[in-house]
Amino acid sequence: MAATRASLFLAGSSLRLAAGKSGRNRHVNLSRRMAASAERISAAETVTTSLIEKGKLLEEKKKKKKKKGRKEESELISNVYSNLEEIKEESRKTLKDYFQECKDLIIRSNDGPPRWFSPLECCSHSRDSPLLLFLPGIDGTGLGLITHHHKLGKIFEMWCLHIPVKDTTSFTDLVKLVERTVRSEYTRSPLRPIYLVGESLGACIALDVAARNPDVDLVLILVNPATSFGGSRLQSLIPLLELMPDQLFLSLPEMLNLVSGDLLRMGWENVVKGLLPLQPFGELSQDLTAMSSYLSVLADMLPRETLLWKLQMLKSASASANSHLHAVKVQALVLCSGKDQLFPSQKEAQRLRHMLPKCHIRMFEESGHFLFLEDNVDLVTIIKATSFYRRGKYLDYVSDYMPPTPYEFKKIQESNRVYLLSALLINMPLVDRLCSHWQFLILADSVSFRNTLFLIISSLNIVVPRWVLAVTSPVMFSTLEDGKVVRGLAGIPLQGPVLYVGYHMLLGFELAPMVIQFLMERKILLRGIAHPMMFIKLREGKMPDLAAFDTFRLMGAVPVSGPNFYKLLSSKSHVLLYPGGVREALHRKGEEYKLFWPEQSEFVRMASKFGAKIVPFGVVGEDDVGELVFDYGDQMRIPPLRSFIKELTEEVVQLRTDANGEVSNQDIHLPGVLPKLPGRFYYYFGKPIETEGRKQELRDREKCHELYLHVKSEVERCMAYLKEEREKDPYRNLLPRLLYQATNGFTAEVPTFEL
Numbered sequence: 198m199a200a201t202r203a204s205l206f207l208a209g210s211s212l213r214l215a216a217g218k219s220g221r222n223r224h225v226n227l228s229r230r231m232a233a234s235a236e237r238i239s240a241a242e243t244v245t246t247s248l249i250e251k252g253k254l255l256e257e258k259k260k261k262k263k264k265k266g267r268k269e270e271s272e273l274i275s276n277v278y279s280n281l282e283e284i285k286e287e288s289r290k291t292l293k294d295y296f297q298e299c300k301d302l303i304i305r306s307n308d309g310p311p312r313w314f315s316p317l318e319c320c321s322h323s324r325d326s327p328l329l330l331f332l333p334g335i336d337g338t339g340l341g342l343i344t345h346h347h348k349l350g351k352i353f354e355m356w357c358l359h360i361p362v363k364d365t366t367s368f369t370d371l372v373k374l375v376e377r378t379v380r381s382e383y384t385r386s387p388l389r390p391i392y393l394v395g396e397s398l399g400a401c402i403a404l405d406v407a408a409r410n411p412d413v414d415l416v417l418i419l420v421n422p423a424t425s426f427g428g429s430r431l432q433s434l435i436p437l438l439e440l441m442p443d444q445l446f447l448s449l450p451e452m453l454n455l456v457s458g459d460l461l462r463m464g465w466e467n468v469v470k471g472l473l474p475l476q477p478f479g480e481l482s483q484d485l486t487a488m489s490s491y492l493s494v495l496a497d498m499l500p501r502e503t504l505l506w507k508l509q510m511l512k513s514a515s516a517s518a519n520s521h522l523h524a525v526k527v528q529a530l531v532l533c534s535g536k537d538q539l540f541p542s543q544k545e546a547q548r549l550r551h552m553l554p555k556c557h558i559r560m561f562e563e564s565g566h567f568l569f570l571e572d573n574v575d576l577v578t579i580i581k582a583t584s585f586y587r588r589g590k591y592l593d594y595v596s597d598y599m600p601p602t603p604y605e606f607k608k609i610q611e612s613n614r615v616y617l618l619s620a621l622l623i624n625m626p627l628v629d630r631l632c633s634h635w636q637f638l639i640l641a642d643s644v645s646f647r648n649t650l651f652l653i654i655s656s657l658n659i660v661v662p663r664w665v666l667a668v669t670s671p672v673m674f675s676t677l678e679d680g681k682v683v684r685g686l687a688g689i690p691l692q693g694p695v696l697y698v699g700y701h702m703l704l705g706f707e708l709a710p711m712v713i714q715f716l717m718e719r720k721i722l723l724r725g726i727a728h729p730m731m732f733i734k735l736r737e738g739k740m741p742d743l744a745a746f747d748t749f750r751l752m753g754a755v756p757v758s759g760p761n762f763y764k765l766l767s768s769k770s771h772v773l774l775y776p777g778g779v780r781e782a783l784h785r786k787g788e789e790y791k792l793f794w795p796e797q798s799e800f801v802r803m804a805s806k807f808g809a810k811i812v813p814f815g816v817v818g819e820d821d822v823g824e825l826v827f828d829y830g831d832q833m834r835i836p837p838l839r840s841f842i843k844e845l846t847e848e849v850v851q852l853r854t855d856a857n858g859e860v861s862n863q864d865i866h867l868p869g870v871l872p873k874l875p876g877r878f879y880y881y882f883g884k885p886i887e888t889e890g891r892k893q894e895l896r897d898r899e900k901c902h903e904l905y906l907h908v909k910s911e912v913e914r915c916m917a918y919l920k921e922e923r924e925k926d927p928y929r930n931l932l933p934r935l936l937y938q939a940t941n942g943f944t945a946e947v948p949t950f951e952l
Contacts, residue, residue, distance in 0.1 A: 284603045289344045292570055296494045299338050303497050308363040311374060314339065316357065319350030325588050327416075328382055329353035329392040332375065332399025333360065334423075334567075335507050335539075336498050341396050341569050348577045352586065352599065353392065358399070362503050368514045372405045379406055383413045388589060390414045394576075396569065397423040397540065398507070401514035407529075408521035414590055417529040418580075420568050421537050424522075425545035426515035430538075435508050528555045530585055535562035542566075551737075557583060559744055578605055582747035584732065594755045595764035600722050601751055609748060610713065669818065669878045670934050671710040672926075672949045676884040682952055686719045689812065690885055693769035696804050697723065697882075699814035699912055700792060701775040701782040703825065703868065707816045710878060712752060715771075724765055725773040727754040730849035730865070738848045739841070740865075757852065762800075766807040774800060778852065779863050785828040789820055790916050795853065795860050798905030801888075801895060808889030813908050814882040815915030817923065821876020827869025842866045877929050879922075879949075881915040925950040 313330075329349065333339045337360035342349065349355055358375070360366070366374075379391055393415055395403035400422030407415050426432065499507065533546035546558040559579065564571050580586045587597045601609065675688030682688075689695075701707075708725070715721045731746035731754060746754070755761045765772045775781060776794040784791065804811055832838040845865040853861050886908065888895065895901045926949050928934045934947050 334397035408524035813911035818878035
């Protein structure tokens with residue numbers, strides 16, 4: 198980037214330009230800068246964030262804290278994760294701030310050419326952060342991400358495109374403007390990815406830029422893209438606007454009502470649900486009071502001439518982007534709203550997924566067109582959960598991973614559902630397919646059988662974490678260095694690398710309580726080695742969308758591979774490994790608590806290379822929550838189900854194709870399980886096994902295999918211990934636990950057998 202790069206801040210009355218060749222900084226009035234000539238703006242098209250006074254103050258505060266002495270990382274995590282009730286909502290701007298800043302911006306910047314600006318909040322990113330360019334929708338303000346600025350600014354260098362109200366730059370010229378910026382930044386940092394976040398019109402710009410620059414490493418995030426303009430009600434407004442005199446001009450929501458023909462019903466739906474985000478009921482009266490001011494700002498954003506120009510631009514933008522879709526080969530994430538009153542966004546997202554080779558979609562059923570202004574939408578969380586954040590050319594699941602913030606963790610805890618391992622099989626089309634295959638097995642009508650089956654599957658595979666913890670009341674034991682067994686996780690090493698190796702329950706029931714408890718009690722985030730089907734699909738078919746596994750990725754799951762395992766241990770992580778894998782989690786009748794480990798020692802040498810502690814563990818309780826009644830063997834004897842299992846298995850990456858015996862059977866299927874009145878889950882973590890200093894010794898194949906068998910026997914011993922001791926637990930069944938909690942409080946720790 199040339200030395201004349203500048204930075205324009207629209208959030209205050211003055212701005213700061215980056216140092217020019219003379220090395221001096223200068224402040225100029227915002228209104229003067231907004232009225233700058235096209236020649237000066239062309240030099241500012243490739244601007245970036247400069248160091249501002251607020252940023253300097255933040256850096257000074259950080260330095261002072263370091264001088265005073267920094268707390269240990271585990272101490273900090275303890276303060277924020279251990280008590281969910283004390284975790285406060287993350288600070289972010291509101292819808293009111295959006296309209297207020299839009300109003301100020303319109304007053305200060307009513308005309309002039311398009312330009313870039315960097316929000317004041319986006320100054321805390323690191324030097325290796327990728328660049329994010331926000332391309333606005335029909336409003337053109339560039340403030341569409343205002344509620345996300347603070348959080349985005351920590352992981353991205355962020356610029357926003359502002360298109361003044363009276364500007365009439367053509368779509369083609371907007372594409373060229375963004376393209377020049379992209380090319381300039383790519384030349385300056387060719388190894389850094391550039392994110393294009395485009396909303397409606399901005400999505401079309403992003404698609405055209407990607408099509409014209411196949412050599413640039415771009416990541417597209419497209420929000421309710423205007424490529425579906427051909428199916429939009431906005432088309433009908435163009436002839437209406439051309440004929441309507443200025444004296445009769447109505448705001449955009451009112452005009453949409455006229456087009457729909459139902460003013461009373463659509464007025465509220467368009468404004469509140471379609472155009473503005475839904476607010477909590479308690480704030481409804483304030484929103485109604487503010488609605489008139491919001492609509493006046495909307496009218497100032499889109500006066501008649503501007504609205505007509507933008508609609509005509511949307512038409513040309515849609516045509517251009519659609520004609521270039523075949524040339525877009527970059528990674529793309531499409532976010533679509535279920536209640537978008539401007540575009541048929543959900544239908545369009547499905548079309549784009551089939552048109553773009555590297556496209557993923559995420560649905561937001563209850564959201565309106567301006568998705569990023571919704572209170573419950575967090576772009577950073579979405580990017581993290583979809584594994585779309587990377588700092589280099591390729592995604593590194595270890596170095597690019599960012600742990601969940603305390604508030605993200607709290608939201609996971611309080612979410613309506615968390616998908617366990619078997620959630621890969623939970624979606625309505627799949628249930629319909631299973632019903633068609635299983636119908637002939639019983640005498641029942643189609644609807645009742647379908648509903649019953651889905652109810653059973655849902656009760657087993659989609660769970661609310663707080664109810665899992667309450668209903669199963671997990672008991673965890675660990676082993677201290679002196680061999681003493683204690684309740685809780687006091688025996689778990691705090692310092693990594695640590696490798697946890699254990700038994701995988703049917704359908705992975707044990708995962709959620711264990712991961713939650715480790716983070717809350719010991720400040721440890723378990724990085725699970727997961728099946729690749731949570732990250733990639735070989736082809737579209739019967740498997741559900743990868744969105745089903747977003748929570749796993751957000752919580753640190755990593756696709757199984759040698760390099761990923763190596764990186765995790767080298768970074769001193771706490772790694773969770775199930776050698777039995779899919780075969781163990783989808784075991785057959787009579788195989789509960791049986792290990793299906795490969796004959797070769799897969800993890801011992803790698804652990805010894807980094808001196809990792811190996812913690813063997815066992816877990817029991819699956820037989821107290823459900824009974825396996827229709828397993829793999831039963832299903833393979835039925836021809837339609839056999840072909841169905843084959844189709845599912847062919848859609849995912851195959852593992853252990855070179856292994857022998859049962860462990861090589863990686864067929865994906867859905868076991869038929871009848872739920873029981875929930876019992877209790879028991880976890881027992883054995884004494885950590887040291888590998889530090891044994892690297893040379895464990896190079897010997899026999900010694901390595903000997904340790905492997907020892908770990909396996911420890912896992913079996915832990916399960917045998919739990920199965921025996923749980924018989925002495927007076928609170929093993931649900932009713933005694935509920936009575937105890939009713940007497941001592943819902944959050945009281947329920948006792949168990951004596952150690």
